[in-house]
Amino acid sequence: MISIKNLHVSVGDKPILKGVNLEIPAGEVHAIMGPNGAGKSTLSHVLSGKEGYTVTEGSVTYKGQDLLALEPEMRAREGVFLAFQYPVEIPGVSNIYLLKAALNAMRKHHGKDEVDALDFLTMVKGKIKALEMDEKFLYRAVNEGFSGGEKKRNEILQAAILEPSFCILDETDSGLDIDALKVVSKGVNALRDEARSFLMITHYQRLLDYITPDVVHVLADGKIVKSGGPELALELEAKGYHWVEEQVA
Amino acid sequence: MSSSAEEIEKVIGQKYKEGFVTEIEVETFEPGLNEDIIARLSAIKGEPEFMLQYRLQAFRHWQTLEEPDWAQLNIDPIDYQAISYYSAPKKDSEKPQSLDEVDPELLDTYKKLGIPLDEQERLAGVAVDAVFDSVSVATTFKGKLKDAGVIFCPISEALQEYPELVKQYLGTVVSEKDNFFASLNAAVFTDGSFVYIPKGVRCPMELSTYFRINAANTGQFERTLIIADDDSHVSYLEGCTAPMRDENQLHAAVVELVAMNNAEIKYSTVQNWYPGDENGVGGIYNFVTKRAECRGDNSKVSWTQVETGSAITWKYPSCVLLGDNSVGEFYSVAVTNNYQQADTGTKMIHIGKNTSSTIISKGISAGKSQNTYRGLVKVAKSAENARNYTQCDSLLVGDTCGAHTFPYVEVKQPSAQVEHEATTSKISEDQLFFCQQRGISAEDAVSMIVNGFCKSVFKELPMEFAVEAQALLGLSLEGSVG
Ligand SMILES: Nc1ncnc2c1ncn2[C@@H]1O[C@H](COP(=O)(O)OP(=O)(O)OP(=O)(O)O)[C@@H](O)[C@H]1O
Ligand SMILES: [Mg+2]
Numbered sequence: 001m002i003s004i005k006n007l008h009v010s011v012g013d014k015p016i017l018k019g020v021n022l023e024i025p026a027g028e029v030h031a032i033m034g035p036n037g038a039g040k041s042t043l044s045h046v047l048s049g050k051e052g053y054t055v056t057e058g059s060v061t062y063k064g065q066d067l068l069a070l071e072p073e074m075r076a077r078e079g080v081f082l083a084f085q086y087p088v089e090i091p092g093v094s095n096i097y098l099l100k101a102a103l104n105a106m107r108k109h110h111g112k113d114e115v116d117a118l119d120f121l122t123m124v125k126g127k128i129k130a131l132e133m134d135e136k137f138l139y140r141a142v143n144e145g146f147s148g149g150e151k152k153r154n155e156i157l158q159a160a161i162l163e164p165s166f167c168i169l170d171e172t173d174s175g176l177d178i179d180a181l182k183v184v185s186k187g188v189n190a191l192r193d194e195a196r197s198f199l200m201i202t203h204y205q206r207l208l209d210y211i212t213p214d215v216v217h218v219l220a221d222g223k224i225v226k227s228g229g230p231e232l233a234l235e236l237e238a239k240g241y242h243w244v245e246e247q248v249a
Numbered sequence: 250m251s252s253s254a255e256e257i258e259k260v261i262g263q264k265y266k267e268g269f270v271t272e273i274e275v276e277t278f279e280p281g282l283n284e285d286i287i288a289r290l291s292a293i294k295g296e297p298e299f300m301l302q303y304r305l306q307a308f309r310h311w312q313t314l315e316e317p318d319w320a321q322l323n324i325d326p327i328d329y330q331a332i333s334y335y336s337a338p339k340k341d342s343e344k345p346q347s348l349d350e351v352d353p354e355l356l357d358t359y360k361k362l363g364i365p366l367d368e369q370e371r372l373a374g375v376a377v378d379a380v381f382d383s384v385s386v387a388t389t390f391k392g393k394l395k396d397a398g399v400i401f402c403p404i405s406e407a408l409q410e411y412p413e414l415v416k417q418y419l420g421t422v423v424s425e426k427d428n429f430f431a432s433l434n435a436a437v438f439t440d441g442s443f444v445y446i447p448k449g450v451r452c453p454m455e456l457s458t459y460f461r462i463n464a465a466n467t468g469q470f471e472r473t474l475i476i477a478d479d480d481s482h483v484s485y486l487e488g489c490t491a492p493m494r495d496e497n498q499l500h501a502a503v504v505e506l507v508a509m510n511n512a513e514i515k516y517s518t519v520q521n522w523y524p525g526d527e528n529g530v531g532g533i534y535n536f537v538t539k540r541a542e543c544r545g546d547n548s549k550v551s552w553t554q555v556e557t558g559s560a561i562t563w564k565y566p567s568c569v570l571l572g573d574n575s576v577g578e579f580y581s582v583a584v585t586n587n588y589q590q591a592d593t594g595t596k597m598i599h600i601g602k603n604t605s606s607t608i609i610s611k612g613i614s615a616g617k618s619q620n621t622y623r624g625l626v627k628v629a630k631s632a633e634n635a636r637n638y639t640q641c642d643s644l645l646v647g648d649t650c651g652a653h654t655f656p657y658v659e660v661k662q663p664s665a666q667v668e669h670e671a672t673t674s675k676i677s678e679d680q681l682f683f684c685q686q687r688g689i690s691a692e693d694a695v696s697m698i699v700n701g702f703c704k705s706v707f708k709e710l711p712m713e714f715a716v717e718a719q720a721l722l723g724l725s726l727e728g729s730v731g
Contacts (some may be wrong), residue, residue, distance in 0.1 A: 048686050049686075051678065051682070052681050072682065072685040072686055073683070073685040073686075073688055073689060073690050073691075075686075076685065076686050076687055076688040077688045079688075082686050084683065084686075087683070088677070088679045088683045089697060089700070090678050090680055090683070090684075092698065092700075092701025092704060093698055093701040094701075097697070097701075098684070098687065098689075098697075100685075101262070101689050101697060102684075102687035102688050102689055105687075105688035105690075105693070109688070120353070133532065133688070137553055141701070158687065162687070174636050174704070207481065212258045237702050
């Protein structure tokens with residue numbers, strides 16, 4: 001699905017990613033953990049095409065294409081989805097309007113007609129129910145006045161509707177209460193299938209209790225310093241990042 | 250500049266689609282302004298004597314005035330002697346009696362502008378008066394309106410056919426001494442629409458006037474007068490466009506509305522005069538005095554404007570709320586891009602008891618433009634229980650433009666309630682990236698955010714025009730993404 005090779009990224013003169021190598025085959029869920037400021041969100045932004053980052057070395061191949069050459073909206077239409085660590089508010093634009101515009105942009109890109117208004121509503125209502133959200137959220141402005149947890153849930157709603165093939169979740173668990181964590185995890189698990197891959201950024205084992213990853217990576221100081229199975233997360237929780245950093249040093 | 254900034258530029262900077270010139274034989278006065286010119290103008294229009302006297306009086310007063318300079322506008326000096334005050338397509342006979350007699354070149358012009366004058370083709374339920382430079386070239390559905398008792402015709406025709414009616418109302422809302430541009434207009438106005446809705450009549454269709462400036466070096470001096478008699482109702486819409494030219498051109502209009510007891514006038518404007526190019530060259534100077542008098546009890550006037558065009562806009566559609574329980578409304582979307590400047594807003598003058606007014610203003614600035622809201626809410630001592638609600642929001646696209654708000658409030662009646670809310674926001678890079686990450690292009694994102702911002706005003710427009718206004722907004726913001 002996605003293959004990241006020796007990726008170096010700077011912001012201005014400051015190197016942030018210093019040679020990231022990562023392969024995520026179709027159908028797998030990879031978790032990335034790592035200390036604050038390690039470069040996790042930077043990686044998610046570079047993959048989704050946010051401005052302000054300079055790739056100084058390396059490559060990213062996604063479904064056989066050079067991902068870094070695509071405009072951000074093209075990456076999205078090709079199935080790259082980022083659930084933001086800090087979702088923005090868009091006053092005046094209702095959630096349902098955004099969802100429909102996004103879905104239609106995808107459909108157009110794939111040569112399909114615009115979605116029928118009634119079919120769309122039925123589909124959206126099904127998904128919103130599965131995420132145990134109130135339908136009222138559909139008619140509120142995108143994220144405006146949403147609580148932290150509601151914003152995160154709203155990101156997953158968007159993923160559920162757009163059905164991306166590569167889904168990056170940047171700390172989707174932070175800010176969620178225990179019940180919400182279960183619901184959101186259920187939503188993510190429902191999306192799991194052999195054609196869809198996930199890159200899940202998190203600080204907590206908690207999330208991994210609900211969404212079992214195939215591989216866990218530790219990103220520290222701009223590099224992946226250790227990879228392993230789900231047990232690596234448990235070990236990290238017990239021993240802290242110092243343990244990995246010492247091992248590497 | 251970041252790439253999304255370039256995209257905003259691209260969205261806002263799209264070509265002006267109405268910028269073509271119609272090649273047609275015209276009769277044009279030589280440039281210059283004096284009493285002779287005014288006399289010729291009045292004669293060519295076959296006006297009654299009182300009109301000539303009115304014009305001359307206005308002209309003499311105008312000569313004593315100076316251009317106003319209190320607005321937040323940078324205006325290059327205007328040489329009033331270099332402008333031609335009359336230009337009209339040449340015609341063989343008298344005014345065409347039916348559409349078949351209208352020059353096909355003109356019909357074609359309006360068709361290109363999306364305003365087919367053929368009654369069969371026209372949006373059902375909308376009558377159009379088409380004003381081309383200094384004259385009205387056609388008015389549709391006159392017969393059908395006449396059956397309902399409604400008078401809808403060019404004001405030049407009204408002066409010939411209903412001189413008493415015009416005389417009774419003309420200049421009673423905006424006097425010929427009101428201000429510099431209003432005096433100039435009173436002296437030299439050429440055409441515009443006249444509407445009279447008799448007592449108890451609900452106008453059976455939307456009325457609209459489409460103003461087109463075509464000739465070079467001419468000014469357009471539009472004059473519109475709408476009277477809604479007791480218990481009547483009318484919805485009126487005006488649209489405006491002009492060719493792309495490097496010279497600035499002057500449009501100085503006066504619009505007067507009179508609403509009698511229980512009458513209601515809804516007046517909507519989609520102003521899309523040529524705004525000048527991306528370097529600020531050319532464009533229309535739009536200096537407009539629009540005022541309504543709610544003379545009768547329980548009368549109501551709503552102004553809705555979508556202002557996307559003109560190099561400079563100076564315009565404050567106002568309501569004088571004389572009748573008890575009368576209502577004034579002002580809904581405005583003003584978009585400026587590149588080097589456009591707009592200083593626009595409203596005045597709500599409360600005089601009658603229990604009068605109420607609502608002001609919703611949405612200013613969108615992009616490029617290097619300046620967008621100013623200027624509004625006055627005045628409550629006289631007599632206006633017991635007057636109420637006003639004002640909401641004034643500015644949206645900035647990029648960081649080289651400016652938004653300014655000048656709300657003035659004068660309250661002389663202690664029972665009055667006046668509320669004012671204002672916000673300023675900016676389309677952020679993060680918002681655009683978020684939309685792009687959901688597959689929506691930056692242009693579409695800007696247009697979506699801007700439309701969301703303007704929603705509360707667009708819903709006041711008649712259906713067909715709301716759609717048009719939305720599309721227009723997208724076009725005028727083309728190239729503006731940051
Ligand atoms: N625009 C920027 N300008 C300067 N420094 C930046 C910029 N963006 C990111 N950085 C720096 O890059 C480093 C990595 O940031 P990033 O947000 O990727 O960390 P993270 O691993 O996601 O951390 P957290 O766990 O706290 O979310 C940090 O030191 C951050 O300050
Ligand atoms: Mg982060």
